[in-house]
Amino acid sequence: xxxxxxxxxxDDEFAALYDLVYAEYDDDVDLYEQFARRGTGPVLEICAxxxxxxxxxxxxxxxxxxxxxxxxxxxxxxxxxxxGTGRLxxxxxDMRSFDLGEQFHLVFCAFGSFEQxxxxxxxxxxxRSVARHLTTDGRFVAELRSLTAIxxxxxxxxxxxxxxxxxxxxxxxxxxxTQAASGARQVTVDTVIFxxxxxxxxxxxxxxxxxMRAIGRYEIVFLLQAAGLRLADVYGDTDLSPxxxxxxxxxxxxxxx
Ligand SMILES: C[S@@+](CC[C@H](N)C(=O)[O-])C[C@H]1O[C@@H](n2cnc3c(N)ncnc32)[C@H](O)[C@@H]1O
Numbered sequence: 001x002x003x004x005x006x007x008x009x010x011d012d013e014f015a016a017l018y019d020l021v022y023a024e025y026d027d028d029v030d031l032y033e034q035f036a037r038r039g040t041g042p043v044l045e046i047c048a049x050x051x052x053x054x055x056x057x058x059x060x061x062x063x064x065x066x067x068x069x070x071x072x073x074x075x076x077x078x079x080x081x082x083x084g085t086g087r088l089x090x091x092x093x094d095m096r097s098f099d100l101g102e103q104f105h106l107v108f109c110a111f112g113s114f115e116q117x118x119x120x121x122x123x124x125x126x127x128r129s130v131a132r133h134l135t136t137d138g139r140f141v142a143e144l145r146s147l148t149a150i151x152x153x154x155x156x157x158x159x160x161x162x163x164x165x166x167x168x169x170x171x172x173x174x175x176x177x178t179q180a181a182s183g184a185r186q187v188t189v190d191t192v193i194f195x196x197x198x199x200x201x202x203x204x205x206x207x208x209x210x211x212m213r214a215i216g217r218y219e220i221v222f223l224l225q226a227a228g229l230r231l232a233d234v235y236g237d238t239d240l241s242p243x244x245x246x247x248x249x250x251x252x253x254x255x256x257x
Pocket of ligand 1: 009022046047048049050051053067068069070073093094095096110111113116
């Protein structure tokens with residue numbers, strides 16, 4: 001639980017399972033489009049994965065540089081034929097140490113992906129890399145979970161979530177999950193299990209652990225400051241509504257000092 005778990009996305013099957021779980025989710029795409037249209041030139045998505053956000057942005061004519069450590073996720077991002085006119089550049093690199101030698105008016109990190117960084121050192125390394133890649137009036141936008149929305153009680157049971165056919169083979173896949181959490185360490189660990197029933201009736205189980213470190217509203221101010229950034233705005237949802245006790249997420253908008 002003390003280092004970034006990039007292995008979770010390191011194989012083709014898990015990359016495909018990620019898309020099975022999240023491909024339909026697009027609540028945040030308008031948010032990033034809105035910020036992308038505030039400037040000119042390409043935007044940089046870090047932890048772009050298989051392109052859940054990058055692909056619709058390309059379809060809407062925006063140019064995107066997509067950075068991720070996972071070759072299988074980036075391979076999936078490049079496989080679909082998009083109907084859009086946006087240009088895609090893919091970079092296999094780490095959000096803690098990338099150095100592309102260019103600056104963007106928007107760098108963003110969607111869907112809580114920044115919380116995969118489990119230590120303050122890793123968080124700062126990432127924010128310093130981000131700061132190097134922002135234009136003077138550029139913005140870094142990151143969606144984090146709201147502290148109040150996280151269920152800090154450990155989940156004692158393995159919960160059934162759904163059964164869906166694998167789009168490639170038709171084999172039924174069942175998703176189960178359970179969560180461990182430590183409020184003291186601000187870390188949650190989701191264990192997600194995928195059970196696939198193969199055509200000969202055998203159940204094949206794959207298990208993944210996703211650890212995330214939550215970040216508070218005022219903690220982020222100091223992290224940004226230490227990396228040469230400042231908090232420009234904070235919102236409670238992708239519609240840019242205020243951040244309140246009822247918010248499920250915290251949308252952080254940062255700028256260079
Ligand atoms: C939850 S997925 C998000 C994918 C996509 N942005 C989305 O919103 O659906 C998290 C992604 O972060 C990537 N990742 C994890 N640690 C990373 C790191 N240190 N540097 C770059 N990418 C990383 C994983 O490979 C994975 O593709």
